[in-house]
Amino acid sequence: MKEKILVTGSCGQLGTELVAGLRDLYGESAVVASDLFEPKNEAFPAGPFEVLNVLDKKALTDAVVRIKPTQIYHLAAILSAAAEKNPTLAWDVNIAGHMHVLDVARDSGGMVKKVYAPSSIAVFGPNTPRESTPQHTITDPSTVYGITKLVDERLADYYFKNYGLDVRSIRYPGLISYKTPPGGGTTDYAVDIFHKVVADRKFTSFLKPDSALPMMYMPDAIRATLELMDAPAEKLNIRSAYNLTAMSFTPAELADEIRNQFGDFEMNYAPDFRQAIADSWPASIDDSAARNDWGWNPAFGLSEMVADMLLNISKGQPA
Ligand SMILES: NC(=O)c1ccc[n+]([C@@H]2O[C@H](COP(=O)([O-])OP(=O)(O)OC[C@H]3O[C@@H](n4cnc5c(N)ncnc54)[C@H](O)[C@@H]3O)[C@@H](O)[C@H]2O)c1
Numbered sequence: 001m002k003e004k005i006l007v008t009g010s011c012g013q014l015g016t017e018l019v020a021g022l023r024d025l026y027g028e029s030a031v032v033a034s035d036l037f038e039p040k041n042e043a044f045p046a047g048p049f050e051v052l053n054v055l056d057k058k059a060l061t062d063a064v065v066r067i068k069p070t071q072i073y074h075l076a077a078i079l080s081a082a083a084e085k086n087p088t089l090a091w092d093v094n095i096a097g098h099m100h101v102l103d104v105a106r107d108s109g110g111m112v113k114k115v116y117a118p119s120s121i122a123v124f125g126p127n128t129p130r131e132s133t134p135q136h137t138i139t140d141p142s143t144v145y146g147i148t149k150l151v152d153e154r155l156a157d158y159y160f161k162n163y164g165l166d167v168r169s170i171r172y173p174g175l176i177s178y179k180t181p182p183g184g185g186t187t188d189y190a191v192d193i194f195h196k197v198v199a200d201r202k203f204t205s206f207l208k209p210d211s212a213l214p215m216m217y218m219p220d221a222i223r224a225t226l227e228l229m230d231a232p233a234e235k236l237n238i239r240s241a242y243n244l245t246a247m248s249f250t251p252a253e254l255a256d257e258i259r260n261q262f263g264d265f266e267m268n269y270a271p272d273f274r275q276a277i278a279d280s281w282p283a284s285i286d287d288s289a290a291r292n293d294w295g296w297n298p299a300f301g302l303s304e305m306v307a308d309m310l311l312n313i314s315k316g317q318p319a
Contacts, residue, residue, distance in 0.1 A: 004030055006069035008054050008101065009076025011035040011044065013191075014118070014172075014221065016180040018073060020045040021222040032067050035076070043179040054097035057104070064104050064112065071229065074101040074117040081274055082184030083145035094148035095155075102155060106163045116229055119153050119171045119241035121214060122146035122186075126280045133282035135243045135289045142280045153240035160239040168228050169241035173285060176305060177218035178312045186277045187213055190254060194309045197258055197265055204268040207275055209252035212283035216246040217300035217308070224296055231294035238289055245285035246298035247305070257306045 003026050010019050010033035022031045023045055033039075034052035052063055054076045064072075076097055083090030098117060105112035124133055125140035141147050156167040174187025182188040189205050190213075196203040207213075216224075224244055228236075249257075255267040290296035300308070 001070065002030070003071060004067065004069045005032065005071045005073065006063065006067050007031065007033050007073040007075060008052060008097075009035055009074070010049075011037065011039050011041065011180075012075060012077075013175060013177055013180045013182045014218075015073075015075045016041060016044055017177060017218050017222055018075070018225060019047070021226055022073070023047055025226065032063075032069070034063070041180055054100055055092060057100045060100050061104050064108060069112055071114045071116070072101055072105055072112055073225075074098065074115060078145070079183050079185040080120075080122055080143055080145040080277055081186055081188070083148070084143060084273065084277070087144040090144050090148055094145070095151050098152045099155060102159045102165065102167065106159060106165050114166045114168065114229060115156075116168050116225065117152060117156060118225075119149045119169050120145070121171050121173050121281050121285065122277075123150040123153060123171060123241070124280075124282050128282060130283045132284050132286045133243065134286050135238065143277055146280075157240045166233055167239055168236065169239075170224060170228060170244045170290075171241045171285075172221060173214035173216050173245050175218055175221050176215055176309065178309055178316075179218075186274045186281070187215060189251065190215060193251075193254065193258070194313045197262055198310065198313045201262060201264055202266045202268070203255075204270050205251040206270065206272045207251050207278050208271050209255075209267075209269055210250050211271075211275065211278050212248050212250045212253075213278055214245045214248045214282060214285045215305075216244070216298065217305040220246050220298045220300050223299070224290075227296065228290075228294055235293050237293055242290040242293070242296075243285050243287045244290050244296060245287050246300055247302050248284040249302050253302070254306070257302055258310070260303075261307075261310055 078090040
């Protein structure tokens with residue numbers, strides 16, 4: 001079957017690279033990207049684009065009727081640190097926007113065959129086991145972002161069980177990439193650090209040196225997303241969201257790895273409100289369900305990711 005794809009929130013950190021991955025796979029014209037505004041980033045891939053606010057259900061319905069997508073990748077969201085500053089907006093975009101997408105897909109008369117709507121490790125909370133966090137465990141998020149993502153997971157499972165909608169999701173860990181700046185998350189330090197290393201060899205971390213968090217390099221996140229969406233439906237046992245990971249590290253471990261290439265790099269620490277968010281999240285994740293159900297296997301560990309980030313960010317710096 002010829003696929004047609006609509007991506008919401010596509011100008012963000014994930015969307016910029018996922019749209020490129022989808023266009024490589026399905027062709028440029030088969031993937032319609034959308035967001036609140038036209039792409040400003042030079043790295044954004046060329047191809048069809050629409051301005052679309054997921055809070056406007058009529059505009060979303062009209063877009064689906066016009067574009068006729070067979071798959072929707074719903075990435076529009078307000079991330080953790082940004083959500084703490086505006087909980088009402090986070091509730092609206094992350095829950096109402098998500099439900100609009102599920103409703104429009106459900107009511108499309110079978111035209112929309114699959115929906116992808118990512119979740120996050122933010123669904124876990126202070127009473128969740130922190131090491132090797134299981135797929136099924138306590139989820140008592142203490143951030144508004146985590147609360148909204150947990151509601152989204154339950155809604156995805158509900159729409160699958162009650163309406164037969166093929167919804168798929170991943171609980172991404174912190175995503176590390178160099179093409180697009182991160183959008184206001186608690187793991188943003190692990191992206192910002194590379195730009196500061198290359199520019200002036202100094203960085204101040206907003207997390208403590210020993211604050212371990214699960215992370216993933218963007219090429220792995222894109223491949224995981226495409227592999228999950230390509231997996232046969234009968235193999236998938238989880239319709240809320242799959243645990244997924246590639247590596248876990250602390251700011252001090254990341255700094256040490258960077259010093260293998262930049263021996264004079266200076267790291268300082270000034271923890272802010274994001275430390276409390278990080279403290280409530282897992283330090284490492286058990287993703288055996290994703291490995292067993294659809295064969296997940298990450299390619300990038302800490303040293304491979306650091307080498308690739310430094311190489312690519314150094315290329316972009318003026319001599
Ligand atoms: N980046 C990460 O580390 C990370 C980790 C876990 C989960 N996720 C999830 O992945 C998805 C994408 O995240 P991201 O990192 O690309 O976020 P981002 O903040 O970089 O991008 C989100 C995009 O959504 C758009 N948006 C906001 N409100 C909108 C609305 N009302 N209508 C349409 N678009 C709207 C924004 O303009 C932005 O371009 C989100 O669901 C997020 O929760 C990301």
